[in-house]
């Protein structure tokens with residue numbers, strides 16, 4: 001009896017792994033990942049968290065094997081392959097490339113071919129259930145309606161190559177399970193957030209990417225001799241604001257969910273793997289969407305010197321507005337969405353796990369504030 005886990009060094013993966021290690025079990029967990037420091041990076045990512053509590057000796061359950069998604073056979077030797085598949089009961093495939101604005105080829109190589117390579121490995125472990133971490137964004141360009149957990153369609157196209165790569169990977173999982181009579185669960189989180197400060201050397205949340213885009217734009221605008229934070233705070237205290245127009249739909253909404261909840265829900269759900277030959281898909285989403293307006297107001301607490309105006313078009317953009325448009329256009333494209341996500345299967349699978357707290361102005365202000373505090377540290 002053993003578990004194999006990809007993506008353990010990631011923002012989500014490290015929290016799912018911690019949940020698995022917190023269970024009362026002595027089942028070995030083999031982490032498959034890249035680089036010579038795989039053990040050190042995995043242990044650092046898992047141990048800085050203080051919840052859930054790890055039983056004594058939990059880290060002793062960990063084993064490590066060097067492997068790369070992009071390499072056929074994951075780059076495993078025959079011996080490694082036998083070792084990691086022998087007695088395997090669960091294979092968690094959490095690793096992926098998450099670049100939203102990225103070149104389609106590396107995304108395809110990591111997320112589609114990478115999933116193919118992990119499924120090939122699972123062929124050698126006939127009793128293992130496959131837990132595939134996908135994304136609620138496989139719904140792609142669909143803007144409205146209630147997305148069901150079994151929905152998987154390319155009819156609306158995709159906003160990014162990342163979405164398309166995750167969609168195609170889900171298709172591979174379905175084909176593999178049906179062809180081989182295998183058991184598989186697909187877990188689709190929405191945008192993952194946390195209000196807990198993450199140490200700088202560990203993988204941060206996707207909101208950090210948004211903040212970095214805004215910060216880099218602002219740094220080109222503010223006086224070089226003063227820090228960005230001091231400039232903006234002083235401007236805010238003086239009541240001055242820098243008006244910034246951003247092309248986005250102010251009525252748009254998206255789904256964000258706490259990473260801590262997502263990791264807990266996934267491990268609860270893993271107790272409900274379906275029968276052989278079937279795939280069960282669960283939306284690991286928040287019960288309520290978050291409006292773009294709420295996100296923008298929360299950004300306002302981090303940047304008191306800026307007033308952001310969401311507008312349909314930005315005529316005669318300032319240099320700063322052009323920069324933001326160039327760098328954040330894909331992100332702002334998500335503001336056109338209104339769709340909601342069905343969670344019926346998730347709620348059945350997680351039983352009495354309480355729903356996450358609201359992602360409201362206060363929560364987002366904390367989430368953005370902790371990122372800010374760390375960046376300026």
Ligand SMILES: NC(=O)c1ccc[n+]([C@@H]2O[C@H](COP(=O)([O-])OP(=O)(O)OC[C@H]3O[C@@H](n4cnc5c(N)ncnc54)[C@H](OP(=O)(O)O)[C@@H]3O)[C@@H](O)[C@H]2O)c1
Nearest residue numbers: 007008009010011012013068069094095096135191192203
């Ligand atoms: N973060 C979100 O908001 C979000 C939302 C929805 C769905 N998801 C899905 O959740 C899963 C985990 O995301 P995350 O937030 O943990 O991402 P992350 O922080 O970017 O971590 C990605 C993980 O994948 C590993 N990886 C990437 N390329 C690899 C390769 N070629 N070979 C081996 N390992 C590789 C990384 O290893 P290294 O440390 O070596 O780079 C890391 O462990 C992904 O499947 C993602 O699509 C995430």
